[in-house]
Structures are given as structure tokens and as C-alpha cells.
Amino acid sequence: xxxxxxxxxxxxxxxxxxxxxxxxxxxxxxxxxxxxxxxxxxxxxxxxxxxxxxxxxxxxxxxxxxxxxxxxxxxxxxxxxxxxxxxxxxxxxxxxxxxxxxxxxxxxxxxxxxxxxxxxxxxxxxxxxxxxxxxxxxxxxxxxxxxxxxxxxxxxxxxxxxxxxxxxxxxxxxxxxxxxxxxxxxxxxxxxxxxxxxxxxxxxxxxxxxxxxxxxxxxxxxxxxxxxxxxxxxxxxxxxxxxxxxxxxxxxxxxxxxxxxxxxxxxxxxxxxxxxxxxxxxxxxxxxxxxxxxxxxxxxxxxxxxxxxxxxxxxxxxxxxxxxxxxxxxxxxxxxxxxxxxxxxxxxxxxxxxxxxxxxxxxxxxxxxxxxxxxxxxxxxxxxxxxxxxxxxxxxxxxxxxxxxxxxxxxxxxxxxxxxxxxxxxxxxxxxxxxxxxxxxxxxxxxxxxxxxxxxxxxxxxxxxxxxxxxxxxxxxxxxxxxxxxxxxxxxxxxxxxxxxxxxxxxxxxxxxxxxxxxxxxxxxxxxxxxxxxxxxxxxxxx
Amino acid sequence: xxxxxxxxxxxxxxxxxxxxxxxxxxxxxxxxxxxxxxxxxxxxxxxxxxxxxxxxxxxxxxxxxxxxxxxxxxxxxxxxxxxxxxxxxxxxxxxxxxxxxxxxxxxxxxxxxxxxxxxxxxxxxxxxxxxxxxxxxxxxxxxxxxxxxxxxxxxxxxxxxxxxxxxxxxxxxxxxxxxxxxxxxxxxxxxxxxxxxxxxxxxxxxxxxxxxxxxxxxxxxxxxxxxxxxxxxxxxxxxxxxxxxxxxxxxxxxxxxxxxxxxxxxxxxxxxxxxxxxxxxxxxxxxxxxxxxxxxxxxxxxxxxxxxxxxxxxxxxx
Numbered sequence: 001x002x003x004x005x006x007x008x009x010x011x012x013x014x015x016x017x018x019x020x021x022x023x024x025x026x027x028x029x030x031x032x033x034x035x036x037x038x039x040x041x042x043x044x045x046x047x048x049x050x051x052x053x054x055x056x057x058x059x060x061x062x063x064x065x066x067x068x069x070x071x072x073x074x075x076x077x078x079x080x081x082x083x084x085x086x087x088x089x090x091x092x093x094x095x096x097x098x099x100x101x102x103x104x105x106x107x108x109x110x111x112x113x114x115x116x117x118x119x120x121x122x123x124x125x126x127x128x129x130x131x132x133x134x135x136x137x138x139x140x141x142x143x144x145x146x147x148x149x150x151x152x153x154x155x156x157x158x159x160x161x162x163x164x165x166x167x168x169x170x171x172x173x174x175x176x177x178x179x180x181x182x183x184x185x186x187x188x189x190x191x192x193x194x195x196x197x198x199x200x201x202x203x204x205x206x207x208x209x210x211x212x213x214x215x216x217x218x219x220x221x222x223x224x225x226x227x228x229x230x231x232x233x234x235x236x237x238x239x240x241x242x243x244x245x246x247x248x249x250x251x252x253x254x255x256x257x258x259x260x261x262x263x264x265x266x267x268x269x270x271x272x273x274x275x276x277x278x279x280x281x282x283x284x285x286x287x288x289x290x291x292x293x294x295x296x297x298x299x300x301x302x303x304x305x306x307x308x309x310x311x312x313x314x315x316x317x318x319x320x321x322x323x324x325x326x327x328x329x330x331x332x333x334x335x336x337x338x339x340x341x342x343x344x345x346x347x348x349x350x351x352x353x354x355x356x357x358x359x360x361x362x363x364x365x366x367x368x369x370x371x372x373x374x375x376x377x378x379x380x381x382x383x384x385x386x387x388x389x390x391x392x393x394x395x396x397x398x399x400x401x402x403x404x405x406x407x408x409x410x411x412x413x414x415x416x417x418x419x420x421x422x423x424x425x426x427x428x429x430x431x432x433x434x435x436x437x438x439x440x441x442x443x444x445x446x447x448x449x450x451x452x453x454x455x456x457x458x459x460x461x462x463x464x465x466x467x468x469x470x471x472x473x474x475x476x477x478x479x480x481x482x483x484x485x486x487x488x489x490x491x492x493x494x495x496x497x498x499x500x501x502x503x504x505x506x507x508x509x510x511x512x513x514x515x516x517x518x519x520x521x522x523x524x525x526x527x528x529x530x531x532x533x534x535x536x537x538x539x540x541x542x543x
Numbered sequence: 544x545x546x547x548x549x550x551x552x553x554x555x556x557x558x559x560x561x562x563x564x565x566x567x568x569x570x571x572x573x574x575x576x577x578x579x580x581x582x583x584x585x586x587x588x589x590x591x592x593x594x595x596x597x598x599x600x601x602x603x604x605x606x607x608x609x610x611x612x613x614x615x616x617x618x619x620x621x622x623x624x625x626x627x628x629x630x631x632x633x634x635x636x637x638x639x640x641x642x643x644x645x646x647x648x649x650x651x652x653x654x655x656x657x658x659x660x661x662x663x664x665x666x667x668x669x670x671x672x673x674x675x676x677x678x679x680x681x682x683x684x685x686x687x688x689x690x691x692x693x694x695x696x697x698x699x700x701x702x703x704x705x706x707x708x709x710x711x712x713x714x715x716x717x718x719x720x721x722x723x724x725x726x727x728x729x730x731x732x733x734x735x736x737x738x739x740x741x742x743x744x745x746x747x748x749x750x751x752x753x754x755x756x757x758x759x760x761x762x763x764x765x766x767x768x769x770x771x772x773x774x775x776x777x778x779x780x781x782x783x784x785x786x787x788x789x790x791x792x793x794x795x796x797x798x799x800x801x802x803x804x805x806x807x808x809x810x811x812x813x814x815x816x817x818x819x820x821x822x823x824x825x826x827x828x829x830x831x832x833x834x835x836x837x838x839x840x841x842x843x844x845x846x847x848x849x850x851x852x853x854x855x856x857x858x859x860x861x
Binding site for chain 2: 184185279280281282283284285286289290291292294295298299381382383385386387388389390391392393536537538539540
């Protein structure tokens, strides 16, 4: 019996389990690609207009950091530059989640042991998870290509675009496969894959910012850090412009290497354990643990500290290049015109900081959602039951987790802003404006994250089975609206559904009270709804 | 109020499944009440309603004189719960989990907690993720039984414990009873109920089908008799109230099961044959149990299946 016996059956099992989830991801990502191109085609039909926009994008540091390197004036190329970051993030999340779901999560739930006792080889589960996810990304790549061909773009470029998206999925499937071996919990593995995604985004942002403009004036040649990031590779494919097929080799090579490492690691550990062996601990609970809030803090503190560290690093990194944007923009009239429209009172650096805090805000909302969904995880794993059988009432149990989610979100955004402002201040000597503006922006963004958190709390109370889907769906929708909303020309009524739409662009715009109070009111009302609903429903595994 | 637990016509449905279909359960103060039934009969659902975790769809339920749904928190200070399927936080140690649960309930006897940890041979410094099922169960048992409360709700508490630890558990429960506590012990392990319970209720498909003291329930069942005699005992199987007959040694030895009401007549009949040895065993709960499931047993066609069930029911579940 080989170590791969049973792989085919496990693949069929996995496809059965994912028969709705994976197709939904693929359709959503393709739909997004199609919609981006369609709206781009509608607004950018004129060659001269595209030339102006591409020139602007090549010279605009914010476009370089938050979108990617400009790649010519082809309609397909330009729309892919705009859409790629979101497509890449979604493909990476789809892949990492799928691999973790079929490997570490199965082990955690004890299903892997049951399977392992059957006629199933030691490596079959990992192999099945890899095959399913890599295959799903192949389908995703072809589907994206199909969607672009359907938008009247060239087949070659469309296939290259599909490759760039699928390649990201492959690499992050590999990252998740390794993380699933190293970390003993599904949450830990997902967090590690998420951190890798954040790092990949940051590396290419820095690389693209410090790249230079090619002679054509409509293309950015990225600096070396972009080449350290798989997201950077996806952008360097430059579909519809250069169609760099050889980058497929980079994707395939890294993916195979990561999957190979995962298999080697799997050989060196027991089913159910991670690479890090659990040590013994105290025989008695410390006073700090002996309360509902103490327990919630113990369960959430690693998540909080990890996110806090990540966001502060990102804040510092983004802050460190704040001044460069000013220098790079120079006398770019077009950008100044936009600035005058968006934030008449602000400077270029202010606008850059506002965009940066918008990214950090949506990232922090990922923390808010994760912490709040922990309530549902506690419930479904049966750990809530013994707690509620003690003299802990349901509302205060929820309140502990909500407090850690909301206070944590605000604290990490303020500290990330502070870090960015401090680095900016240290480099320019302009301490007060950077720190003041970024801290205010952090607070403003945290109000939107809390409103989204309120939705999660309400969903947990009212429709617990759907809490996870609704929460991540709402976060993904907010990401798409925030990053692509303008491009997709979504109606304002739709954009208004995202709490982040309502956040004033601090520090480029003034911090006004009305939207902030509105967001806080929404957060409060939704939270109260969730608290009341949880009091009136069944609690426990069956709910 | 004498009834610590009282439910009347308790109904709970999950979608189309009627998990509880009119449960009438009464547990009097100071008794150890066995709550018996196979998997899926509704034991855990009933207990979760008593804990206020699930909301009843219909019927009446009082617990310690209060409404378990409305007064959950105040009632929980007066009771302790041990689940059958224990899930703990992987990165907490066993000792931390015990202290936490005790503290959250508000009544913790530190000395008793340490004593129980000792008696159950639990290493409290290990992370919960490294515990076996039996050790996770011990954590829940220690956290529950260390409490000084009026009522203990134990939902298949010994699943996963080895026989040695089961004895310790029974000992601890008997001490609780001596101290005047009330215990509701759900189980499908009949030996456990026989060893511990004053009264039992048998639940089946969401209804309590039998309830009473062990002595009362035994009237409903048969006594088994092993007999050897000087003269062959013919036609034993034809006697009224006699059920299973195995005969050997040309009819001079026999094994039979006799309805409680007919025992006297059968003994008289045997006496006429010059009894040499006679062994009578009182009916076990196991037989009681099997009778209530005779519907299901009828569907088991061959005798082998019956034998397997018999022997499995008597063995310790592990």
C-alpha cells in the first residue's frame, strides 16, 4: 500500500464537500474580472484618454503602491492593472481556505483520524487537498480568461491574465499546505497564510513605488522587491501587453517547492499535532483567567497581538514612504486636480495617508470579523456549552468577545496610524501633522470596522448558521466596493451599503461627526440586536 | 418543594425531527435518578433544556423551583453539569480549565478539587489538546463534582473512563448522595445505573416509557433460574409464565426465565422433582432495558445478534 492510496476517493469526497463553495468563489472572481473590464471599456473607449490615464497611473505613487505597475495603454492591460490586486487577494483566500479546510481543519475536528484508520495512505489527504485546490485554480484561471474573451479582449492576453490569477492561487495553496503542517490549529494556519499574503502585498507595493517609468511613459519597471512577491509576479505577467509566459515557471516552481516541503513536514509529525509540541503549563488557573472576560482574552490574545503586530508594521512601512509620494508627484497637474476635488484642503501626502488608512481599515476589519466569529466557533465545537452551564449569562459572555473585538480594532488602527505618523515624522520632522492625522484616520476607520462587526454580532444572534458566510461575504464586498467601487461605477446606493464608504478621507478631509456617529449608531444597534437575539435562541452544537 | 426536576409533556423539535415527544420526568430531592436510554433517545436534549441551553417547544419544566430558561444564571449557581462529550480549549491546561469552570459557577471547593484531581489521577499541567478522551472526561468530572451544589446533572459522565476510574466515579457519586445532593445521571451503561441509582426513568424515542424505583421496575421483569433435580423435569416450557428454557442432562438440569407473578407456582412445580441445586438471579436492568426495545430486537432476525447485544450490554463501554 502506497502512502497515496485512497487519494482519488478523497478527491471525490472533497469535491462533494466543496460543490457549492468553490464554484461560488470562482464565479464571484470571474464576475469581478468581467465587470471591471466592462466598466473600463465603457469609460475608456478613447485611445487618447487611455494614454493620459496610463501616463498618470505610471507617475502616480499611490496608483503604483495600491494598484500595481502601469503596463501600457491596452484596454485589457489597464483594466487588469486596476483589478488584479483584488482578484489576487480573493484567489489567494479561496486557495488557502480550501487547503486548510481539507487538511488541518479535518485533523482538528478528528475527521482525519477516522479517514486515516481506513484504507487511506498517510499522504493521501494532503495530496487530495493539493489536487483539489490546484485544480480549482486551473478552472479559475480558464474561467477568468473566458470572462475576458467574452469582453472582446484578445485570447492570448486573456489566457495570460488567467495564468496570473491562477498562479497566485497555486502559490497560496502551497503556503497554506506548509502552514497546515506547522500550526496545530486551522486558525493558526489561516492566520499564517494571511500574514504571508499581507507580506506579499507589501513587498510588491514597495517594489512598484520605487520602480522607474519606462521610456514609453506608460509603463512602470518595478524595483527588485516586487520580484520577491508572488503578487508581484502576477503583475509582471503584464497580460495584454508583454504576456510574460515564462513567469508561469516561477509560479509552478514555488508551488511545487512549497507542496514538497509540506509533504516532508507531514512525514515528521503525528496526525493531529503541529511541528511545535505543546508544553505543559500551570496546574491552577491564574486569577486573570478566572472570569468570562479572562477566558475570552486568553482565547483571543494571540489573534489580537498577531494582527496588532502586522498592522503596526504595515502602518510603519506605508508611513515610511509617505514623503516619497510628495516628491514623486512633483507637479503632476492631473493628480493635483483630483486632490482638489477629493480633498481641497489636503496635501498629496494627506491623500496618500487617507488611502493607506483605508487599506489598513479594511484589513483591521478582518481582525474584527475573525474575533467575533470565534463566538460561533466556540458554540459549534461544544466549548460554549459547559460555560453557559455555569453562572455565566449569555449576554456577558458575548460582551467579553465583542469588547475584545471592538477595543482591539480601535487600538490596532490607532497604533498603526501612530506608527506610520511616527516614522513619517522621524523622516521629515513634521511630527504633529502625520501623527495627528493618522491617529484620527485610524479612529475613523475603526468606526466602520465596528459597524461591520455589528453585522457579524447580529448574524450570530439571528442566523448563526450563516454567520461565517455573511461575515466574510460582507468583508469581501466592502473590499471590492472600497477598491473597485468607483471603477465599477456601482450606484451610490450600493456603495453606501459598505460602512467604509462613509468614512471621511482623513487626513485629506476633515473628521466630521455625522458619518462617525452614524457608523457608531449602526454598530450599536446591530450589536444590541445580536445580543437580544442570542438570548432567545437555542445555544449549543445543534443551533 | 420536593421535586428538584419536574417536566410534564416536554416537547422539543429540531426541524422535522421530534427529539422530545412529551417527556415526563420527576427527580425527587436527595435521590440519584438514572436516566436511561440508547443513543438518540433524547437524554442530552432533555438535559440541555434543563440547563436552559435549548428552549422547549411545549410542556412544563421546573428545575430547583425555577424556570431553567428564564432563571438560567441563578439556577446554575446551584447545580453542576458534566457533559458526556467534553470539548475543551486546546491551549488551556486541564487544571486551568477546571479552575475556570469552577470559578464561573461561583462555588469552588479548592480542597475537594485537588483531592478529585488526585483520585482521578489527572495530570492538570497538560494542555487540553494533548488529553485523551478519557482524560478530557476527567477534567469535566472534576470541574463538576468539585462543586458544592444541590443538583448534579451528569450526561453519560463516564464515557471514555477506564473501569478503575469508573469505580472512583461511582464512589464519589455515592458520597454526594450521602451528603444529601440530588443527582440526575443519564447513561446507557446499565451496570452504572444499577450500582448508583435509587430510581430510574427509561426514555425511548423522546418519551419516558418507564419510571420508578429499581424494585418496582423489577416486578415487570423475569427472574432467571438455574436448576438441577433428581428426576427429569418435563414440560417446563408449557408452564404459564415460563419463557426461555434450556434443558440438559436428560431433562434433569434446566435454565429458565420466569415472570415475577408466576415465580411461586413455578418453584412449587420444581420442588416436586427433588431439587438438588437452585440458583435464582434477580432481573438485571439490562433485561428491563431489552424488553423496552423488543420492537427493535424483533427486527434483528438471528439469535446471534441477540446474543451479541446481551453480552455487549453487560460489558463496560470503553
